[in-house]
Amino acid sequence: MALNYHQLHIFYTVAERGSFSAAAQALHMTQPAVTMQIQSLEDYFGSKLLVRSTKRIDLTEAGKTLLPYARQSLELIRETEQAMSRFASMLEGRLQLGASLTIGEYVLPRMLGPFGQQFPQISIMLKVMNTTQIIEEIVNHQLNFGLVEAPVQHPDLVSEPVMEDELKLIVPAGHPLSGKGTVSIEEVISYPFVLREKGSGTRQVMEEVFNQRGLNPDRIQTIMELGSTGAVKSAVEAGVGITIISPSSVKHEKALGLLEILEIEDVSFKRMFYSIHLKSTLLPVPAVTFLTFLREHPFTT
Incomplete structure (x- = not known):
């Protein structure tokens, strides 16, 4: 096994956050996945790096020795990426990337214009597909990389956070909640929902947050499950129910007064x-x- 940036990043985050659970939340990984990567790093060095106590994680002497090197390595990687990216304006290149539905249909199209103006020599071929298809094409060397809505656990892949998004409650014009601006969670769950299918990144985030708030997602009146954000929007616009999706996907409908965030x-x-x-x-x-x-160009809805 070779030492890699991903493992150092996880170790550094665990050390800084003081617990596996806090690190997993910050990295948007599962706690077992974080534990597995730390164990692999300990196997690589042949030394215990972290010791669990009742309330937090403590560094061993080996861990204390590794920590400043991990920090320096992460900083050096970031500086290297930034320094070398400046030369892209003098290069011609073709990117082949895949993006999951929300990113590919609603986020990237608004980013590609400014990027193309700054780096006209770089052409982009974008495929919009589900995460499983993206992984398959990357592994088969058909894509350079992919952009997805949740971290991917795969032995051959590195998964790194790139940009932040926030889901919002979406209701149709004329709905009883329309015009309120802010509503309580109890008000929300009293109305029927139209949701993305189970397993989608959007659905997963929504259910995780509800669980964290002590609300069983099964309490939601799910009247319809649909396989695309576009289909969900159309159903909500038709008055079938309300939903929770990325506001980036409803900018047009909001401007026309058809949907409200x-x-x-x-x-x-x-x-x-x-x-x-x-x-x-x-x-x-x-x-x-x-x-x-x-x-460096935070996405805004």
Whole structure:
């Protein structure tokens, strides 16, 4: 096994956050996945790096020795990416990337214009598909990298956060909640919902947040499950129900007064979008340039 950036990033986050659970939340990974990567790092060095106590994680002497090197390594990688991305303006390149539905249909189209103006020599071929298809094409070297709505656990891939999004409550014009601005969670669950299918990134984030708030997602009156954000929007617009999706996907309908974006009191559905690529392959400079551009130009809805 070779030492890699991903494992150092996880170790550093665990050490800084003081617990596996807090690190898992910050990295948008499962706690077992974080534990597995730490164990692999300990196997690599042949030394215990962390010791669990009753309330937090403590560093062993080996862990204390590794921590400043991990910090320096992460900083050096970021500086290297930024420094080398400047040369992309002098290069011609073609990026082949995949993006999951919400990212590919509603987020990236608004980012590609400014990117193309800044880096006209770089052309982009974008495929919009589900996460499973993106993983398959990356592994088969048909795509340079992918952008997905949840971290991917795959032995051959690196998954890194790129940009943040936040889901919101969406209601049709004329709905009883319309015009309220902010509503309580109890008000919300008294109305029927139209949702993305189970297993989608959007549905997963919504259910995780409800669980954290002590609300069983089964209490939601799910009147319809649909396989695309576009279909969900159409159903909500027709008055079938309300939903929770990315506001980036309803900008047009909001402007026309067909749909309204509301806040749920004391509830935030924040999530990260992730880049995934092969561990065994260095990303080409145009790809690093594009990812750096996404990180440095926060997406706003």
